[in-house]
Amino acid sequence: MEELISFLLYAVFFYLIMRFVCGAHMIHGSHRNRGVSKTAIDPVCGMEVAQDKGFSKMYHGNEYRFCSRSCLIKFDDSPGKYLNLDGDIT
Numbered sequence: 001m002e003e004l005i006s007f008l009l010y011a012v013f014f015y016l017i018m019r020f021v022c023g024a025h026m027i028h029g030s031h032r033n034r035g036v037s038k039t040a041i042d043p044v045c046g047m048e049v050a051q052d053k054g055f056s057k058m059y060h061g062n063e064y065r066f067c068s069r070s071c072l073i074k075f076d077d078s079p080g081k082y083l084n085l086d087g088d089i090t
């Protein structure tokens with residue numbers, strides 16, 4: 001019986017340590033996301049792409065970022081389709 005109690009105490013202790021460590025990581029991570037590394041929205045698929053990841057392209061003075069090469073190619077094909085530049089003036 002004593003073994004079970006000590007095991008439970010150990011489990012709770014371990015759980016609290018893990019919770020503290022993970023919590024600290026989460027706070028640090030969200031702070032970093034808001035501050036240093038920005039994300040851009042891939043206009044083709046709508047995915048968030050970090051500034052230092054994926055592919056980028058300058059178009060009409062704006063930099064657009066793409067999660068993958070296939071999204072970049074799709075955008076190159078018809079940029080207006082993804083930026084709503086053609087038509088849609090309402």
Ligand SMILES: [Zn+2]
Nearest residue numbers: 042045067071
């Ligand atoms: Zn994409």
